Amino acid sequence: MTADKFDFLFFTETLGMPVYDLKHRRIGRVKDAAIVPLIHPARVDRFLVGAGASWLSVRYDQIASISLSDGIKLSNEKLYPYHSDEYMLRIGRDLLDQQIIDVNGRKVVRVNDVTFEIKHEERDFLVVLEVDVGIRSILRRLTQGVVPPKWVRKVQRPIEPNSIRWEFCNIVEADPLRRLRLNISHDKLELLHPADLADIVEELGPAEREAIMGTIDSEVAAEALSEIDPRMQASILEGLEPEVAADIVDEMSPDQAADALGELEDETSAEILDEMESEPLEDVKELLEYDEHTAGGMMNTEAIVLPEETTLDTAMKRLREHEDLLENTHVLFLADSIGKITGAVPLARLFLADGATQMKDLSLDRLISTTPGERESRVTELFDKYNLLALPVLQEDGTLAGVITADDVISVLRHR
Amino acid sequence: MPDLIARFKRHIVVFLAVLGPGFITAMVDNDSGGIYTYSQAGARWLYLPLWTLLPITIALIVAQEMCSRMGAVTGKGLSDLIREEFGLRMTFGIMILLVLANLTNIVAEFAGVATALDIFGVSKFISVPIAAVLVWFLAVKGNYQSVEKIFLFACVIYVSYIAAGILVRPDWKEAAINSVRPQLMMDSGYITMLIAMVGTTIAPWMQFYLQAAVVEKGVTPKEYRESRFEVIVGCILTSVIAFFIIVACAGAYRDHPTDIQSAKEAALALKPFGEYAVLLFSAGLLNASVFAACILPLSTAYSVCEGLGFESGVSRTWNEAPIFYWLYTLLIVIGAGIVIIPRFPLVQMILLSQVLNGMLLPFILIFMIILINKKNLMHEWINPPAYNAVAWITVIVVIGMTLALTGITIRNPQ
Numbered sequence: 001m002t003a004d005k006f007d008f009l010f011f012t013e014t015l016g017m018p019v020y021d022l023k024h025r026r027i028g029r030v031k032d033a034a035i036v037p038l039i040h041p042a043r044v045d046r047f048l049v050g051a052g053a054s055w056l057s058v059r060y061d062q063i064a065s066i067s068l069s070d071g072i073k074l075s076n077e078k079l080y081p082y083h084s085d086e087y088m089l090r091i092g093r094d095l096l097d098q099q100i101i102d103v104n105g106r107k108v109v110r111v112n113d114v115t116f117e118i119k120h121e122e123r124d125f126l127v128v129l130e131v132d133v134g135i136r137s138i139l140r141r142l143t144q145g146v147v148p149p150k151w152v153r154k155v156q157r158p159i160e161p162n163s164i165r166w167e168f169c170n171i172v173e174a175d176p177l178r179r180l181r182l183n184i185s186h187d188k189l190e191l192l193h194p195a196d197l198a199d200i201v202e203e204l205g206p207a208e209r210e211a212i213m214g215t216i217d218s219e220v221a222a223e224a225l226s227e228i229d230p231r232m233q234a235s236i237l238e239g240l241e242p243e244v245a246a247d248i249v250d251e252m253s254p255d256q257a258a259d260a261l262g263e264l265e266d267e268t269s270a271e272i273l274d275e276m277e278s279e280p281l282e283d284v285k286e287l288l289e290y291d292e293h294t295a296g297g298m299m300n301t302e303a304i305v306l307p308e309e310t311t312l313d314t315a316m317k318r319l320r321e322h323e324d325l326l327e328n329t330h331v332l333f334l335a336d337s338i339g340k341i342t343g344a345v346p347l348a349r350l351f352l353a354d355g356a357t358q359m360k361d362l363s364l365d366r367l368i369s370t371t372p373g374e375r376e377s378r379v380t381e382l383f384d385k386y387n388l389l390a391l392p393v394l395q396e397d398g399t400l401a402g403v404i405t406a407d408d409v410i411s412v413l414r415h416r
Numbered sequence: 417m418p419d420l421i422a423r424f425k426r427h428i429v430v431f432l433a434v435l436g437p438g439f440i441t442a443m444v445d446n447d448s449g450g451i452y453t454y455s456q457a458g459a460r461w462l463y464l465p466l467w468t469l470l471p472i473t474i475a476l477i478v479a480q481e482m483c484s485r486m487g488a489v490t491g492k493g494l495s496d497l498i499r500e501e502f503g504l505r506m507t508f509g510i511m512i513l514l515v516l517a518n519l520t521n522i523v524a525e526f527a528g529v530a531t532a533l534d535i536f537g538v539s540k541f542i543s544v545p546i547a548a549v550l551v552w553f554l555a556v557k558g559n560y561q562s563v564e565k566i567f568l569f570a571c572v573i574y575v576s577y578i579a580a581g582i583l584v585r586p587d588w589k590e591a592a593i594n595s596v597r598p599q600l601m602m603d604s605g606y607i608t609m610l611i612a613m614v615g616t617t618i619a620p621w622m623q624f625y626l627q628a629a630v631v632e633k634g635v636t637p638k639e640y641r642e643s644r645f646e647v648i649v650g651c652i653l654t655s656v657i658a659f660f661i662i663v664a665c666a667g668a669y670r671d672h673p674t675d676i677q678s679a680k681e682a683a684l685a686l687k688p689f690g691e692y693a694v695l696l697f698s699a700g701l702l703n704a705s706v707f708a709a710c711i712l713p714l715s716t717a718y719s720v721c722e723g724l725g726f727e728s729g730v731s732r733t734w735n736e737a738p739i740f741y742w743l744y745t746l747l748i749v750i751g752a753g754i755v756i757i758p759r760f761p762l763v764q765m766i767l768l769s770q771v772l773n774g775m776l777l778p779f780i781l782i783f784m785i786i787l788i789n790k791k792n793l794m795h796e797w798i799n800p801p802a803y804n805a806v807a808w809i810t811v812i813v814v815i816g817m818t819l820a821l822t823g824i825t826i827r828n829p830q
Contacts, residue, residue: 109725
């Protein structure tokens with residue numbers, strides 16, 4: 001930040017700052033500052049001033065000038081007593097020492113101090129610039145009030161600042177009504193990678209966790225949820241209303257949904273299953289039948305199966321129709337006329353042939369497969385021995401029950 | 417009937433799932449300083465001190481239960497809660513005291529390692545550095561689950577004290593009678609001993625560790641009933657171990673009650689009852705000291721980083737969480753280093769750790785009670801009025817005893 005040293009102000013400096021009326025008599029000292037997000041997301045709308053026994057509320061347009069050396073000078077003395085207001089975000093009470101989400105850094109941080117910019121227009125007002133975390137702000141907090149403000153600035157100058165711009169700060173609030181009143185939106189959270197969002201959610205307390213998972217887009221929530229530790233998954237799903245939980249589980253891939261639901265008490269998972277849509281419901285119910293430490297418990301029921309005579313051109317067309325499955329597809333499976341799986345074609349092979357080639361000619365020489373009841377340890381052995389990316393799980397009649405992919409195996413190995 | 421069995425089975429499953437935090441914290445209460453205090457009590461006063469174990473257990477249960485409840489309901493550690501409710505300045509002050517108090521405790525643990533191995537003739541210049549390195553690696557290279565398993569195993573080794581207690585063939589009738597009959601004498605040494613027993617029971621760091629461990633374990637309010645049971649079981653077992661430590665020393669010194677200066681004296685006094693008794697006692701001391709030496713520095717680093725908002729966690733690299741790793745390493749290095757300095761007054765260090773703990777504990781206990789009574793934090797898990805009364809009484813008594821101990825220790829540093 002290259003601003004001139006008198007154009008910015010720290011919240012800890014505003015605390016206790018004297019407030020003067022038009023006749024330059026001191027009315028009181030600043031106790032807190034508040035933003036009203038619905039009116040303006042960053043401007044300090046109110047100062048709460050302690051005058052005798054009660055507090056007064058000073059609006060931003062009643063202030064003539066603000067400065068570190070001279071305090072706050074009013075332009076209008078018609079002041080009203082302070083009444084707590086649900087639409088106000090009070091910096092001292094609601095922001096300082098609380099946890100917020102740093103969307104840019106993708107982590108949860110604790111607020112030590114806030115930096116304002118002093119805007120000089122027809123009157124002075126403050127705008128929140130950034131939130132300070134880190135050692136510099138700790139030093140400032142500790143020495144403020146003990147040592148004169150100008151000295152505090154000098155002392156903290158050599159230390160690297162550690163701040164997050166206000167636009168990237170997402171406030172965490174468990175109460176939905178208050179979230180509305182503070183205009184808290186989680187749009188930026190939805191743009192994060194699910195794994196990063198999962199990390200953030202894991203660091204918050206239970207009420208805040210559920211607040212976030214319940215409000216963001218279900219698809220994003222589903223992806224994030226599948227990256228979260230299974231026990232915490234269960235705790236989150238239990239804390240949400242069944243309809244909301246079902247919305248999220250609907251968006252998860254069936255094997256992840258089955259894993260998540262499997263951790264829950266029967267009663268709770270039954271409630272959620274009741275609220276789910278029928279299409280994902282069938283797959284999930286099927287997978288829930290299997291023990292989690294068997295092939296059946298690891299597999300996913302979504303896979304692309306093509307008749308073995310399909311030509312490459314047709315195969316490509318079919319792939320385009322199933323775009324949503326493509327992310328986790330490494331191998332296409334081939335079936336004969338009665339549905340028995342006869343071959344597997346790694347996607348890379350599709351690049352080497354011409355459009356008329358039949359899929360069965362591109363198939364791997366040997367089909368490695370397993371059964372739903374196979375032990376977890378044997379499955380991981382197969383993956384290692386045959387260098388597999390995907391392992392088909394076949395029913396007794398040879399039809400495809402599901403597919404186990406490498407990421408499932410990695411998860412299993414890590415949790416051993 | 418089958419429904420009852422099914423529910424019982426479920427309770428057992430959940431209990432095993434949450435087993436860890438309460439148990440470990442309670443057991444590690446019998447660390448090197450604790451063993452020294454109990455040994456002293458038994459050696460000088462034989463079976464008389466046993467009646468204090470019951471009130472001590474109750475006090476321990478009250479304090480532990482509150483912290484584990486807060487951890488399960490809020491999902492946050494004690495430093496986090498103190499920071500959020502009492503602000504940065506208060507947190508900073510507490511953290512400084514915590515680091516100092518814990519540092520002296522760490523010194524006491526490494527001193528315990530040195531003492532235990534000294535009994536077998538291993539010089540402290542060898543035993544302490546090796547222990548320090550081992551301790552450092554365990555936390556840095558292990559993850560919480562595997563380390564917890566090791567700790568639970570260490571808890572089992574405490575059984576050695578039960579064995580030692582039995583080997584000295586104590587007067588069981590005396591022991592039993594004294595366990596329930598309060599004895600008060602106007603002997604200043606006796607009073608000091610009583611105060612020391614209560615004063616060293618609850619250390620501030622135990623509260624921070626327990627709450628953080630409960631959060632780390634992922635205990636939710638749903639599993640809290642089993643978690644509370646686990647905490648209570650841990651506290652009772654720890655008192656059982658303390659019972660046997662006192663009994664072992666009482667049995668060893670039955671003919672010549674002595675004011676002992678170190679746990680080594682106590683161990684050697686068991687010689688007439690067989691080499692095994694000495695071995696078991698020393699093994700117990702070594703186990704307890706290493707155990708506590710593993711937990712203390714780590715817990716301190718976590719608490720401080722949590723409270724001040726620094727990155728923390730052994731899953732992060734040194735670059736990602738520098739303050740955490742530096743603090744952790746320095747605590748071990750300085751702690752072990754002080755023990756190695758020749759002729760360093762170790763007994764003074766143990767007494768100093770008691771004093772610092774004593775100064776910090778009142779704040780921690782009072783904060784705990786304030787926090788646990790906040791409705792917006794604890795919702796329906798807030799303290800019921802009757803429990804609040806018990807909690808306040810316990811806290812006031814413990815604070816009183818601790819301040820008394822602090823006062824006495826400052827006035828007569830032996």
